[in-house]
Every structure is written in structure tokens, then in C-alpha cells.
Amino acid sequence: MVELLNLVYHCLVLALVVLGLAVVFGMLGVMNMAHGEFLMLGAFSAVTAQSAGLSPLWGVAIAIAVCGVVGWVVERLMIRHLYHRPFDTLLATWGLSILMREVIELFYGRGYQNVDMPFTGSVALLGVAYPSYRVLLMAVLVVLFAALALWYVRSPSGARIRAMVGNPTLAQAVGISTTRLATGAFVFGVCTAGVAGALLAPLVRVEPAMGLDYLLNSFFVLVVGGLGSLAGLAAGTGMIGGTQVVISNLFDQTSGYLAVLAVSLLFLWLKPNGLIARR
Amino acid sequence: MNRRRIIQGGVAAMLGMPLLSRVSWAASSPIRVGMLIPESGPAGLFGPSSRNCTELGVQDINARGGVLGRPIEVLYADGGLPPAQAAQAALRLWRGRKVEVLIGMHDSAVREAVAAMLDGKLPYIYTPTTEGGGCAPATYVIGETPQQQLLPVMPWLAQNRNVKKWYLIGNDYVWPRDSNVVAKEAIAASGGEVVGEEYLPFTVDNFDASLGRIRDSGAEGVFITLVGGASVGFNRAFASFGLPAKALRLCTLLEENTLLGIGAQNTEGLYSSTGYFATLPSGAARQFADRYRSTFDNAKAPLNGLAESCYEGLLLLEAMAAKAGSLEPKATEAVAEGLAYEGPRGRIELLGRYAAKNIYLAESKGTEFEIVQTFENVPPGQSCTN
Numbered sequence: 001m002v003e004l005l006n007l008v009y010h011c012l013v014l015a016l017v018v019l020g021l022a023v024v025f026g027m028l029g030v031m032n033m034a035h036g037e038f039l040m041l042g043a044f045s046a047v048t049a050q051s052a053g054l055s056p057l058w059g060v061a062i063a064i065a066v067c068g069v070v071g072w073v074v075e076r077l078m079i080r081h082l083y084h085r086p087f088d089t090l091l092a093t094w095g096l097s098i099l100m101r102e103v104i105e106l107f108y109g110r111g112y113q114n115v116d117m118p119f120t121g122s123v124a125l126l127g128v129a130y131p132s133y134r135v136l137l138m139a140v141l142v143v144l145f146a147a148l149a150l151w152y153v154r155s156p157s158g159a160r161i162r163a164m165v166g167n168p169t170l171a172q173a174v175g176i177s178t179t180r181l182a183t184g185a186f187v188f189g190v191c192t193a194g195v196a197g198a199l200l201a202p203l204v205r206v207e208p209a210m211g212l213d214y215l216l217n218s219f220f221v222l223v224v225g226g227l228g229s230l231a232g233l234a235a236g237t238g239m240i241g242g243t244q245v246v247i248s249n250l251f252d253q254t255s256g257y258l259a260v261l262a263v264s265l266l267f268l269w270l271k272p273n274g275l276i277a278r279r
Numbered sequence: 280m281n282r283r284r285i286i287q288g289g290v291a292a293m294l295g296m297p298l299l300s301r302v303s304w305a306a307s308s309p310i311r312v313g314m315l316i317p318e319s320g321p322a323g324l325f326g327p328s329s330r331n332c333t334e335l336g337v338q339d340i341n342a343r344g345g346v347l348g349r350p351i352e353v354l355y356a357d358g359g360l361p362p363a364q365a366a367q368a369a370l371r372l373w374r375g376r377k378v379e380v381l382i383g384m385h386d387s388a389v390r391e392a393v394a395a396m397l398d399g400k401l402p403y404i405y406t407p408t409t410e411g412g413g414c415a416p417a418t419y420v421i422g423e424t425p426q427q428q429l430l431p432v433m434p435w436l437a438q439n440r441n442v443k444k445w446y447l448i449g450n451d452y453v454w455p456r457d458s459n460v461v462a463k464e465a466i467a468a469s470g471g472e473v474v475g476e477e478y479l480p481f482t483v484d485n486f487d488a489s490l491g492r493i494r495d496s497g498a499e500g501v502f503i504t505l506v507g508g509a510s511v512g513f514n515r516a517f518a519s520f521g522l523p524a525k526a527l528r529l530c531t532l533l534e535e536n537t538l539l540g541i542g543a544q545n546t547e548g549l550y551s552s553t554g555y556f557a558t559l560p561s562g563a564a565r566q567f568a569d570r571y572r573s574t575f576d577n578a579k580a581p582l583n584g585l586a587e588s589c590y591e592g593l594l595l596l597e598a599m600a601a602k603a604g605s606l607e608p609k610a611t612e613a614v615a616e617g618l619a620y621e622g623p624r625g626r627i628e629l630l631g632r633y634a635a636k637n638i639y640l641a642e643s644k645g646t647e648f649e650i651v652q653t654f655e656n657v658p659p660g661q662s663c664t665n
Contacts, residue, residue, distance in 0.1 A: 006487040109579035110324045112511050112540020114646070120544065122521060131519040203519070204484065205511035205540055207324075213484050248488035253479045254451065256488070 001128045003249055009134055011241035012141040013200065014221065018233060019148075020193035021218045023185055026227035027165045030079055030186070031090040034097035035218060036211025038067050038190040042197025043206045044104055047113045056115045059198035067194030070100075071187040079186060080179070097211065104208045115201040137199060149230055161185060165228050220264045226274025235275040239263065309352035310345070310606070312596065313378035315369055315393065316589065317359030317385055321481075321507055324536060328586035329384050330355070331575045335567070336593035346600045351593075354378055358385030362392035369393045373401055379606045382406065382592035384585060387413070387453065394418050402611045404595055406588035408532055408553065410457035411633065414663035417608035419615065421595055421627060421634040422588060425461035426660025428531040428552045432640055433462065435652060436550070437469035442500035442527055444474045446493050448513070449504030451478035458504050458531060461660075474498050481509065486516045494522065503530045511540040518545030534583035538646050546643035554636050555584035555624050556648040564623040587623060594622045595629075625655075631662020 017039065024032045045066055046059025074096060082089045119136060122129040152158040163171040164178050172178050204210070217240065225236020243263050248256030267274065316329040333353055341350045354376050356368035365385065372378045381397065382404045383390060390405050390413060397403055399416030407422045436442045445466050449455025455478065463473055474496040477489055493501060505513050510533065517528065526548075533551040541549070557568050567590070571582045580586075598620040603610040619628040625637040638657045641648035 002491060006491070010485060010487070110327065111536045111579070111581065112324075112508070114540055114542030116542060116544055117519065129521065131521075133519070203515065205508045205515070207508065207540070210508075213482075244485070245488070248485075249491065252477060253483045253488060257480050257482055 001126045002130070003245075005125065005128070005130050005134075007242065007245045009138055010245050011237050012138055012145075013196075014217065014241045015145065015233060015237040016141055016192070016196045016199070017214050018218045018221045018237060020189040020191075020196070022222060022227075022230075022233045023189035023192070025219075026222060026229075026232070027161065028079075028083065028182055028185055028189075029086055029089075030083070031086050031093065032189075033090055033094040033215065034100060034211075035093075035190075035193055036213065036215040037097045037100040038071070038193035038211075039197035039200075039214050040104065040206075040208065040211040041066055041070065041100065042194035042199075043115070043201040043204075043210065044108065044113070044197075045194065046115045046198045046201035047108070047206060050115055055118055056198075056202060057118050059115075059201060060195055063194035063198040064191050067191045068187055071190035072183065074190075075183050075186045080183070083182065101208045101211070108208065110208060113206040115206055117202045133202060140199075152230055217260075220260060222274070223264055224267045224274055226276040229276055232274055232276040239275065309350045310347065310380075311376060311378040312351050312353050312593070313369060313372035313376070313381040314353050314355050314589065315358035315365065315372075315381060315383040315385055315389070316355065318355070318357040320359035322386065323359045324507070325384070325583070325585050326359070327580035328536075328583055329589045331571065331580060332582075332586045332588075332590040333593065335570060335574065336590040340593060340597050343597075346597055347605070351596075358383060358389055360389075362388045365389040366392040366396040370396055373397070380404070380596055382589065382596065384589050384592070390418075399608055402596075402599070402606060402608050404592045406592040407585050408588075410454045411659075411661040412457070414632070417612055419595065419599075419611075419629060419632050419634075420659075420661075421591055421629075421636075423531070423554045423636070423638065424633065424659050424661050425458040425531065427554070427636070427638050427657045429458070429461050429465040430468070430660065431638060431654040431657055432529070432552045433465035433471070434469035435640065435654075436500065436527070436529065437471055439652075440500075440527055443469075443471040444497060444499045445471055446475040446477075446496050446498035446501045446526070447473060447504075448475075448477045448479070448489060448493070448501060450506055450509055451480055454506075454532075455504035459502070462502050479505065479509065483509065484512050486513045489513075490516060490520055490522065493517075493526065494520070498526050500527045500529060503528055504532065506532055507537065508540075510537050514541040514549065515545050518547065523547040523549075534585060535581045535646075535648070536583055538643060538648070539581060541646075543645040546645065549643040550640060550651075551643070551648060552638060552640045553584050554638060555587050556639060556641050556650065557582040557587075558641070558648050558650065559623065559639065560650065561623075561625065563621065563625075567623040591622055591624060591627065594620050595627070628656075630659060631664060633659030633661050633663070635659055 021035045024030050042063035045062035046056040049058040049062055050056045078092055117133050119132045121132050123132045123135050160176050164181050168178050221236035221240045224239045226232035240260055243259050244256045247259040314333055317323050318326045337351055337353055345351055354372055356372050358365050380402045384406045387409055394415035403418045405420045409422045411424045447459045528549045530551050535557055568582055599611050600606055602614040615629050628635045635656055635658050638654040639650050640652040642651050
């Protein structure tokens with residue numbers, strides 16, 4: 001039972017981590033190498049909240065504010081000029097990621113930071129004791145993803161985004177301001193990365209270089225799932241997260257990691273558009 | 280005096296001048312010490328604190344009159360690079376900047392590359408915790424070996440904390456694997472058994488599968504040789520699942536930085552066995568720690584055993600030069616056996632180019648180490664005879 005809960009937890013968290021990149025890379029075509037660094041900013045928001053004597057959960061609000069401002073500035077000054085040049089976005093955001101790490105190092109030093117668990121202890125779930133913060137996180141994520149899916153499918157903004165992703169020229173022709181929409185999507189994407197960092201901070205190691213861990217897995221999920229849709233995100237998450245958890249439980253962690261690499265390579269080779277291809 | 284004489288004399292004087300000036304220059308100029316510490320890579324975290332401890336060592340030694348009557352001057356190179364590049368950096372210090380001795384605080388792959396490059400032509404002091412193994416000429420290994428950290432400690436835990444069933448978990452490289460060979464020996468000697476053994480790649484950041492296996496194994500103790508970030512992640516998850524109530528944890532590379540990252544909520548029943556803690560109670564140790572905290576920002580670069588080992592390296596250099604009267608590799612080798620000095624860690628004595636020393640077992644209280652047992656003058660368990 002614990003294994004099942006671990007699987008669900010792992011997939012939900014993975015989906016949250018990848019969500020931002022799914023928007024920025026999947027929909028806007030920006031290969032955001034600084035994705036992990038926005039997550040790191042979120043984690044340090046929780047550190048900042050805690051050191052100010054607040055609950056680390058205030059880090060979520062700080063993360064949205066910080067990532068929102070940084071994301072907006074970066075989009076205006078850098079990303080905007082690079083749409084439709086994926087390789088250049090890769091180089092530019094790679095530079096950005098180094099800058100972000102160095103700035104955080106300057107203020108917080110290179111060492112590990114601790115963020116306390118807002119809720120300790122465990123609750124009984126499906127007949128086993130499971131850490132309460134994880135249970136809370138799972139509940140929040142289920143609600144969040146349900147709301148997001150509904151908004152994306154039903155709301156006018158969701159329709160405009162889908163129009164922009166499907167055919168930017170036609171979307172512009174029918175009066176959709178794709179420039180503003182793209183700014184909004186980019187800021188939304190990096191904000192979700194920040195929120196992920198703030199929510200995960202009590203569970204993981206927090207340090208300036210932590211972002212690198214999350215980047216690679218995020219790209220794997222998108223490669224396997226396919227770009228440009230929430231369904232692709234869900235499929236990729238299930239595939240990568242499921243493979244890792246199941247193989248790690250059956251054999252060992254090394255096999256789990258190898259299996260993830262093997263699956264990603266197979267998809268790049270045999271099904272480069274992923275499980276759910278946009279076109 | 281004919282013209283030829285004058286010219287001869289002039290030429291001789293001109294030839295002699297640089298020689299003379301070099302002699303006088305050497306008498307007053309500092310001895311250059313090459314310091315190979317991590318400035319980048321995963322161990323880059325220890326760069327700032329290692330530099331701080333080195334600065335304190337230079338101050339102290341120069342205040343006592345330097346080495347061989349000359350002040351010392353430290354030149355740094357990055358030991359966090361891959362082995363071949365780190366050896367190149369050390370070579371530049373040696374051939375380019377003319378360092379006369381090299382002190383290293385970096386991983387053992389770098390040590391092997393540097394030792395092979397030096398080939399015994401420069402004294403080389405290797406300071407951090409290590410699995411040992413290397414026996415290059417004029418190379419002195421003063422860090423803690425697994426034999427020192429485990430052979431006295433595991434029987435003590437069996438007797439005083441009643442830990443008999445051990446689960447071994449580490450990152451997948453030479454130090455954890457060699458440590459576990461010694462751990463098995465120590466566990467067998469204390470009448471215990473190994474109920475699981477597992478090695479994780481450095482990329483793993485989800486430990487749920489391993490935690491499940493530990494819970495099912497019925498382990499009473501977990502011996503952890505995960506390093507740095509992996510240790511932080513593992514220990515946080517271990518505590519969140521309530522496992523501290525079931526099993527005690529023992530680490531041999533758990534210092535102050537990592538403990539801060541693990542966090543006070545997650546350190547119950549977490550033990551560390553090593554040669555130095557910032558909270559060591561002896562006078563020399565306390566004085567050193569106080570000076571560190573009053574000189575540097577301890578919040579940004581917390582004092583820790585790996586960093587302090589750089590200070591120990593300088594103390595050994597001072598003692599060695601005093602006894603040998605030179606820094607020629609052969610001269611240092613001739614005086615090395617039995618050479619001893621006193622420092623913050625207590626008395627250190629070279630035996631077979633490794634070092635006998637005190638080993639401290641500490642239990643975490645929040646994010647501080649509290650010493651629960653001192654094992655005095657523990658032999659290194661490894662030696663070089665060539």
C-alpha cells in the first residue's frame with residue numbers, strides 16, 4: 001500500500017515540477033534551461049519566509065511574486081526576441097540559469113538550507129501511516145490539476161492559448177494578441193516552477209545548485225508524453241514516474257534510473273513526437 | 280691589471296650577481312605552499328570554509344616564525360575539477376608558481392592523479408576523510424580511514440545502543456564500497472548481522488523505494504555512506520516516514536553543513552563518527568572554533584571537519600619541516616615515522632604515512648553535534664611500508 005501511495009505521490013509531484021516547462025517549452029517552444037532555477041527560487045522563497053519567522057507555506061506567495069517579476073522581466077528583455085529560435089533560447093536561458101545560481105549564492109552562500117515541515121507526523125491512509133505533509137500536498141495537487149484542466153478546456157483564455165499554440169498566424173489574424181498571451185504563458189510557467197519549489201522545499205534538499213536535478217527529468221517527461229497539451233504532460237508523467245518507481249521497487253535505484261533513460265531514448269528514436277502528439 | 284683581467288672579472292661578477300641575489304632572495308622570501316581545495320563541483324560547497332581554515336593556519340604558523348625560518352604563503356588551485364584537470368592545476372602550482380609542498384583536500388580520484396603526476400618529487404599531504412589505499416612516495420594521508428571510524432564505533436553501538444542488525448546504504452563509488460567492507464568486519468566482530476546492502480547512483484533524489492526496504496528488513500541501525508545532497512535528501516525522507524523510532528543512523532561523512540541541510544526536525548538518532556567536530560570540547564579545539572567564528576561569517580561557511588583538515592595539513596607541514604630541517608621529499612620521508620603534533624583534533628601521529636588520532640562519536644542534537652564517546656589514539660588500520 002505504501003508503494004501505491006509512493007507511486008501516486010511521485011507522479012503528482014513530477015507533474016507539478018514539469019508543468020511549468022510543459023507550458024514554456026511545450027507551448028511557446030522556449031527550451032528553458034533555467035526551469036530548475038525558477039524552482040530553486042521558489043525553494044529559497046520558503047527559506048526566506050521561514051527565516052522571517054513565517055510559516056514556510058508563505059513561501060508559495062513569495063515565490064509567485066518573485067518568479068512573476070523575474071519571469072516578466074526575462075520575457076520582455078530576452079525571450080521575446082528569441083521565439084522561433086529554439087537553439088538560441090537554449091543558450092540564453094542556460095546563461096540565465098548560471099546568473100540566477102550565482103545571485104542566490106551571493107546572498108545565501110553555497111551551503112544546504114533547511115525548510116521545516118509545516119505539518120509533522122503522519123495520517124492513516126488506505127490502512128498505512130503516511131507523512132501528513134505528503135498527504136496534504138497530494139490533495140492540493142489533485143485539486144490544482146483538476147481546476148487547471150477545466151480552465152484550459154472551458155475558459156476563453158484557454159481557447160485563445162490553444163489557438164495560439166495550434167496556429168499562431170491564424171490566431172493573430174482573428175485578433176488574438178499573441179505577444180501578450182505569450183508573455184502571460186511564460187510568466188505562468190515560471191511561476192508554477194516557483195510554486196513547485198516552495199511546496200517541495202520541506203521535503204527535498206535545498207541549495208543553489210538544486211535546480212539541475214529537476215531539469216533533466218522534466219525534459220524526459222515532455223519527450224515521452226509529447227509537447228503542447230495537458231494530456232501529453234499526464235501521459236509522460238505516468239510513463240517516467242511509473243517506470244522509475246516500479247523498477248526501483250522491484251530491483252534497485254540504479255535499475256530504476258537506467259530504465260528511465262532507456263524509455264526516454266526509445267521514445268526519441270521510435271516515437272519522437274511522444275505519446276500524445278499535438279499534430 | 281690588464282684589460283683581459285678586467286673583462287674576466289666583470290663577466291664573473293655579472294655571472295655571480297644573479298646567484299648572489301638569488302641566495303639572499305631565498306633567505307627572506309616566503310615558502311610557497313600549494314593548496315588544492317574544491318572551488319567547483321559537488322564538493323565546491325566546502326571551498327569557502329576550507330579557505331578560511333587555511334588562512335587561520337597561515338596566520339598561526341607565520342606568527343610562530345614560519346617554516347624553516349621563512350614565512351609561508353599559500354597559493355590555491357581548484358581540487359573540485361575532474362582528476363586530470365586538477366592534476367594539471369597542481370602541476371602549474373609546482374612548475375609555474377614553484378610551490379615547495381602540496382596540501383590537498385579533495386576526492387581520492389584527484390589524489391591518485393596528483394600523486395602520479397608528482398611521482399614523489401614534492402611532499403604531498405592529503406587531509407580529508409578517505410578510504411585510503413594509495414601509497415605514493417612522500418604522500419602523507421592524515422584523514423580518517425574507515426577502520427578508524429568503524430572498528431571501535433560499531434561494537435560500542437552494539438553494546439550501548441543495542442544495535443545488531445545493520446542496513447548499509449551508500450552512493451555507488453569507491454569510498455562507500457570500501458567503507459562497507461570494513462563495516463561488515465566491524466559488525467561481525469560485534470556479533471551483529473547485515474540485513475541489507477544498497478548502492479545508489481548520485482542522480483537519485485527519491486529514496487522511497489530504499490526506505491521501504493529498510494523498514495521491511497527490520498534493521499536496528501542504518502550505516503549511511505551517501506554523500507552531500509544525497510545524504511540530506513535521504514535523511515529528511517527517513518525522518519518524515521517516522522523511521523528514527525525504528526532504527527539509529529550512523530554516518531562517517533556527516534559534517535556541520537550537511538547536518539544543517541537535514542534540519543533539526545529530522546536528526547533524531549543520527550550519529551556521526553569522525554576526527555573533528557566544531558563542538559569538540561578540548562581547549563585547543565574550542566579556541567580554534569571561537570577564532571573561526573569571530574573572524575569569518577559562520578552562517579555562510581560553517582566550520583566543519585573537512586575544512587578544518589586543511590589547518591591540520593599545515594600543522595603537519597610545520598612539524599615535518601622542523602624535524603627534517605628541509606622540505607626535500609626524501610628528508611620528509613626519513614622523519615615521517617612517529618612524527619607527532621598537537622592540534623584542535625588532539626594528538627596526531629604519523630604511522631606508515633597514515634595517521635593515528637582520536638575518533639569522536641557524536642549524536643545530533645538539533646543541528647549541533649554532541650560528543651557521546653571519544654576513542655583515543657585509534658591506529659589508522661592501513662599503512663605504507665615502501
